[in-house]
Amino acid sequence: MYLLGIDIGTSSIKVAVVDVNTQKCVATAQYPEQETEIKSVKPGWAEQSPEDWWQNTQQAILKLNATGLFNPKDVQAIGIAYQMHGLVLVDKRQHVLRDSIIWCDSRAVALGEKAFDAIGREKALKSLLNSPGNFTASKLAWVKTNEPKIYKAVDKMMLPGDFISMKLTGAVTTSIAALSEGVFWDFKKDEISTAVMSHYGLDYNHIPDVKPLFSIHGNVDAAVAKALGLTAGIPVAYKSGDQPNNALSLNVLAPGEVAATAGTSGVIYGVSDKLTYDPQSRVNTFAHVTYSKEQKHTGVLLCINGTGSMYRWAKHNFSPNSSYTALNLLAAQAPIGNRGIKVLPFGNGAERMLNNKYTGAQLLGIDVNIHNQSHIFRAVQEGIAFSFRYGLDIMRENGMKPSVIRAGKANLFLSEVFAQTFVDVTGIPVELYENDGSVGAALGAGIGAGIFKNAKEAFTQHKVLEVLEPKNSKAYEPFYQEWKAILNQSLYK
Structure with a gap:
């Protein structure tokens, strides 16, 4: 018996099949091989085609399926993880x-x-736990x-995972967690926010039908199943934003x-049993995958837009023919502090942790x-790690005081330089796991x-691969303070 996980990422679509008995990934695939374009018609705009997501899925x-490592007909359920906060609009057809x-x-x-x-700022923070900001409702x-x-033609608005689920099943559903990440949810009343809906x-x-996150969101259409080699009628049983899914x-x-994760964007995500919020909305609180009206578990999310995207830009412009592995080895040749270079x-x-200001990348x-x-x-890599420290200090201000951080050994955490710098500059040990969003989505489908x-x-079967302890925290601190001073000059000049 197998489970299929789909991860709708910004760069590509990743899929995985997990064996129910061993909880291990049997096969994985990614499409396309090259990173998907983000369309930016104007500065600060970012769009992608939902139909491209579906074709790539x-x-x-x-x-x-072509790996031959499993029988697609033995897949029993599908889970979906997806890039958060996106807006997809469809008509009645x-x-x-x-x-x-x-x-x-x-x-x-x-x-x-x-x-x-x-x-009202205080009212919004107490009920929405966030500013409406540039989230889905806005x-x-x-x-x-x-x-x-276009708005007049809208039948349903969805987040990216809701759209892929719709394409698989024909059913349009969402969840409290999805609505909370769009800042449609009133946590005090546990209902769709009348304040947001009325103001806008x-x-x-x-709004689609609201279902529990772990539940049957629809059953795979017969024509779709035939085209994909799957069994008709199997359920889509889990949908989650990528960061709550990464935590799962x-x-x-x-x-x-x-x-924590450091992919296209960088995230630190902590679970709380309180309806907590940052007075400046620099970090954001959403419903966690385990949230219910009886058990109000929230996820406090720090998001940094420019992490892996910054590293990708540097690669493409300074060494486009090198692999990331080669660049990580190259970075290890330079000393701590890079003899004065700051990034x-x-x-x-715009970065939410910087009060939605846009400084632009700087070298x-x-x-x-x-x-x-x-x-x-x-x-x-150091600049990205410093940005994590800056955000973590905001989370500490709001009562999140982790003694250890868990991360997948993937993306930037594959770099020894980045991983150790992250640990040294935050002063917090990191446990590294074999981890993949599509695998998490598959296991989520098993629960749902x-x-x-x-x-x-x-x-x-969840086992730690490696534990990184702080080694050079004292050496990094003055470099971090210099970096922070440069950032503050950029923010307040």
Whole structure:
């Protein structure tokens, strides 16, 4: 018996099949091989085609099937993880009306600020746990204001995972967790926020049916099943934003546990049993995968837009023909502090932890007589690690005080330089696990379909690969303080 997990990432679609008995990944695939483009028609805008996600999902599943390592007909349930905060709009025929306005798009920031003031900052924070910011509700309001013909044709608004589920099953559903990440959810009343809907003049009929996150969101359509080699009628039993799903895949479920990831964006995600919020909304609180009206587990999320995206930019512009492995080895040749080079990795839209300001990415302090590629690539990794420390300090201000952080041995955590710098500059040990969002989604499907009794049963084989302890915290501290001073100058000049 197998479970299929789908991870709708910004860069590509990843899929995995997990054996129910061993909880181990049997096969995995990714499509496309090259990183998917983010369309940026104007500065600060970011869009992708939902239909491209669907085509790439199908190609990824067919590629997975072609491994011959499992029988696709033995897949019993499907789970979906997805890039958070995106907006997908469809008409009554379930046709996409426009490209998705994705997570790092900044166009709705001004609308969100007006809503924050109009609703009342204290009221918004206590009920929404966030400012409306540039989240999904504000993006929908932007379409309503700027593209009225499109808005008039809307039947349903969805997040990216809801869309892929719809394409698989024909059913349109969402969850409390999804609505909370779109800042549609009132945590005090445990219902869709009348304040947000009323302020923006949004239509309740555009909201899909709300179902528990671990539940049957639809059954795979016969024609789709035939095209993908699957069994018709198997359920889509789990849908989660990528960061709560990453926490699930790392078995970060109890209050006080913390996960981190450093992919296209960088995230620290901590579980709380309190309806906590940051007064400046620099970190955000959403419903965790285990949230219910009886057990109000929330996820406190620090998101940094410009992490892996910054490293990708550096690779493409300074050493496009090198592998990331080669660049990580190159970075290890430079000393701590890079002989003065500093990098601010904030070139991928407005950063919430910087109060929605956009400083742009900055590469500073180059001396053409002494610096080379090794200094640049280490400086980029250190700058990203410093941005994590900056955000973690905000989380500490708000009561999140982790004693250990769990992360998957993937993306930037594959770099010894980055991983050790992260540990040294934060002063917190990191446990590294074999981890993949699509594998987590597959296990989530097992929980939602009732194949596993609960999350505990789904993670009995979860083992730590490596533990990193701080080694050079004192050496890094002055470099971090210099970096922070440069950032503050950029923010307040």
